[in-house]
Amino acid sequence: MVNESVRRLQSFVDGAYIDGVSSWEKRSPVDGSLVAVVEEAGAEQVDAAVAAARRALEGPWGRSSVAERAALMRRIADRIEARFDDFVAAEIGDTGKPLKQARELDVARAVVNFRSFADTVSATGLDSFLTELADGRRALNYAVPRPLGVVAVVVPWNLPLLLLTWKVAPALACGNAVIVKPSEETPSTATLLAEVIAEAGAPAGIYNVLHGFGPGSAGEMLTTHPDIDGVTFTGESATGAAIMRGVAPYVRPVSFELGGKNAALVFADADLEKAVAGLGRSIFTNTGQVCLCTERVYIQRPVYDEVVAGLVEHARGLRLGRPEAEGTTTGPLISREHRAKVHGYLDLAREDGADVLVGGGIPDLGADLADGAWIEPTLWAGLDHSSRVLREEVFGPVAALMPFDSEDEAVKLANDSRYGLAAATWTSDLERGHRVAQQMRVGMSWVNTWYLRDLRSPFGGVGLSGIGREGGTHSMHFYTEPTNVCVQL
Ligand SMILES: NC(=O)C1=CN([C@@H]2O[C@H](COP(=O)(O)OP(=O)(O)OC[C@H]3O[C@@H](n4cnc5c(N)ncnc54)[C@H](O)[C@@H]3O)[C@@H](O)[C@H]2O)C=CC1
Numbered sequence: 001m002v003n004e005s006v007r008r009l010q011s012f013v014d015g016a017y018i019d020g021v022s023s024w025e026k027r028s029p030v031d032g033s034l035v036a037v038v039e040e041a042g043a044e045q046v047d048a049a050v051a052a053a054r055r056a057l058e059g060p061w062g063r064s065s066v067a068e069r070a071a072l073m074r075r076i077a078d079r080i081e082a083r084f085d086d087f088v089a090a091e092i093g094d095t096g097k098p099l100k101q102a103r104e105l106d107v108a109r110a111v112v113n114f115r116s117f118a119d120t121v122s123a124t125g126l127d128s129f130l131t132e133l134a135d136g137r138r139a140l141n142y143a144v145p146r147p148l149g150v151v152a153v154v155v156p157w158n159l160p161l162l163l164l165t166w167k168v169a170p171a172l173a174c175g176n177a178v179i180v181k182p183s184e185e186t187p188s189t190a191t192l193l194a195e196v197i198a199e200a201g202a203p204a205g206i207y208n209v210l211h212g213f214g215p216g217s218a219g220e221m222l223t224t225h226p227d228i229d230g231v232t233f234t235g236e237s238a239t240g241a242a243i244m245r246g247v248a249p250y251v252r253p254v255s256f257e258l259g260g261k262n263a264a265l266v267f268a269d270a271d272l273e274k275a276v277a278g279l280g281r282s283i284f285t286n287t288g289q290v291c292l293c294t295e296r297v298y299i300q301r302p303v304y305d306e307v308v309a310g311l312v313e314h315a316r317g318l319r320l321g322r323p324e325a326e327g328t329t330t331g332p333l334i335s336r337e338h339r340a341k342v343h344g345y346l347d348l349a350r351e352d353g354a355d356v357l358v359g360g361g362i363p364d365l366g367a368d369l370a371d372g373a374w375i376e377p378t379l380w381a382g383l384d385h386s387s388r389v390l391r392e393e394v395f396g397p398v399a400a401l402m403p404f405d406s407e408d409e410a411v412k413l414a415n416d417s418r419y420g421l422a423a424a425t426w427t428s429d430l431e432r433g434h435r436v437a438q439q440m441r442v443g444m445s446w447v448n449t450w451y452l453r454d455l456r457s458p459f460g461g462v463g464l465s466g467i468g469r470e471g472g473t474h475s476m477h478f479y480t481e482p483t484n485v486c487v488q489l
C-alpha cells in the first residue's frame with residue numbers, strides 16, 4: 001500500500017505532466033523508506049515527447065534569438081535559486097547525500113550551469129573567412145550554427161541535477177528541444193525542474209522528461225527513436241556502448257561522458273598536508289560516486305608511510321549519517337543493488353591479497369539505518385596492478401594505495417588503464433607538475449587540486465571514458481550543426 005502522502009512523479013511532455021503505463025517505488029538509500037511512486041513512460045509517451053519536441057522546434061522557439069534564449073536561461077537560474085531548498089530536499093530525498101554537499105555542489109552548480117551557458121551563447125561568434133583565390137576571386141565564408149534538433153539527454157544518479165543541467169542548459173541555449181531521461185534512482189529534481197522551466201516562461205515542448213529504466217524501457221526507447229537528432233549521455237561505459245549501438249542505424253551524433261578509474265600521483269616533494277586533504281576529497285566525495293573520483297593512488301616511496309597514515313586517519317574521521325545530521329560527511333551508496341556491486345569488489349580485493357587498511361565492510365549504524373545502502377570508506381594496500389579491483393570502476397568510497405620510485409614509473413602506472421577520464425598530480429615542483437600532468441592520457445589533469453571546475457574548459461574523457469567534450473564552446477559545437485555560407489564577392 002502506498003501512503004497517500006507519498007508523492008507521485010509523472011513524466012512531463014508538451015508542458016504537462018502525463019500518466020505512465022506502470023509505476024515503481026523509489027526508496028531512500030538512507031533507510032529504505034518510500035520516497036515517491038514514479039510512473040514509467042512507455043512507447044506512446046516516448047513518441048509523444050519526441051513529437052512535442054519536434055513541434056516546439058517548428059514553432060516560435062525555432063526562430064528565437066540568442067538574446068531571448070540567454071534571457072530564458074537566466075530566468076531559469078533565478079527560479080532555481082528561488083526554490084533552492086525544494087531542490088536540495090528533492091536531491092537529498094533521492095540520494096541521501098549530505099545536506100552541505102547538496103547545497104554547495106549539486107544545486108548551486110545547477111544555477112551556475114544556466115548562467116554560464118547564457119554567457120557562453122551570448123559571447124560565441126561565427127567562424128568566418130575572407131577567401132582570396134589565386135585567380136583573383138574573393139568570397140566570404142561564414143558558418144551559421146543551427147540547433148542540432150531534438151536532443152535525448154540521458155543522465156545518471158550520482159549528481160542528478162548537476163549533470164542534467166550541465167547538458168540541458170547548453171542544449172536549450174543553442175535553441176534545441178530536449179527530452180530528458182533521468183535515472184530511475186533519482187527522478188525528483190528533473191521533475192521539479194520541469195515546473196521551474198515552465199514558470200520561467202519556456203514554450204511547451206522544449207523541456208520534456210520521461211521516467212523509466214534503461215533497456216526495454218524509456219531509456220532505450222528514447223535513444224533508439226528514429227526522430228531524435230542526437231544523444232548526450234553520462235553514465236557507465238557499457239551503457240554508452242549500448243546507446244551507440246542503438247543510434248548507429250540512424251547515424252546520430254553522440255556526446256558521452258563515461259566511467260573512470262582515475263589515478264592520483266603523490267610526489268615526495270608535495271605539500272603532504274594539502275595532498276592528503278585533497279586525496280581525501282577525491283576518494284570520498286559523494287561516497288566515491290563521482291566519475292572523477294580517485295580509485296588509484298600512487299605515492300613516492302620516501303613519503304609512502306606518511307601519506308598512507310594520513311589517508312587512514314582521514315577515512316576514520318568521516319562521519320556516516322543522515323543528510324541533515326550535524327557533522328555528516330558521508331552518505332550511503334545510491335541503492336542496495338549498487339552496494340552489492342561495491343561489496344563484490346571488497347570481497348575481490350581480499351581474495352586478491354589486499355591489506356585492508358581501513359573499512360572493508362558494511363557498517364552497523366543502528367536499526368534506524370539498517371535498511372539503507374551504507375558501506376564503509378575503504379583503503380587498500382598491497383594489491384597487484386593486474387587485479388580487477390585496479391582495472392575496473394568500483395564507483396564507491398574506495399582506493400588502492402601503491403608505492404612508486406621514479407616519475408617515469410608513476411606516469412606509466414597511471415596511464416595503464418583502458419579508462420582515461422581524470423588524474424591529479426601532487427607536487428611542489430611546478431615544472432614536474434606541468435610535465436606529468438601533460439603526460440596523463442586523460443581528459444582532465446589536475447595539479448595540486450581536484451575537481452576544480454571552469455565551465456568554459458573542455459570536459460570529457462578518452463578511451464572507455466567517453467567521446468567528445470562538453471563545456472563552454474565545446475558544448476556549443478555539440479549542440480549545434482554549422483551551415484557554411486559562401487558568398488562570392
Ligand atoms: N561514471 C559515471 O558517471 C557513472 C557510473 N555509474 C556506474 O554504472 C553502474 C550502473 O549504474 P546505472 O545507474 O545502471 O548506470 P547507467 O550508466 O546504466 O545509467 C545511466 C542512465 O542511463 C540509462 N540507461 C541504462 N541503460 C540504457 C540503455 N540501454 N539505453 C538508454 N538508456 C539507458 C539509465 O536508465 C540511466 O538514466 C554503477 O554501478 C556505477 O558503477 C553509474 C552512474 C554514473
Ligand SMILES: O=C(O)/C=C/C=C(\O)C(=O)O
Pocket residue numbers: 158159163166234235257289290291292453459
Ligand atoms: O562537474 C561536472 O560537470 C561533472 C562532474 C561529474 C561527472 O560528470 C560524473 O560523475 O559523471
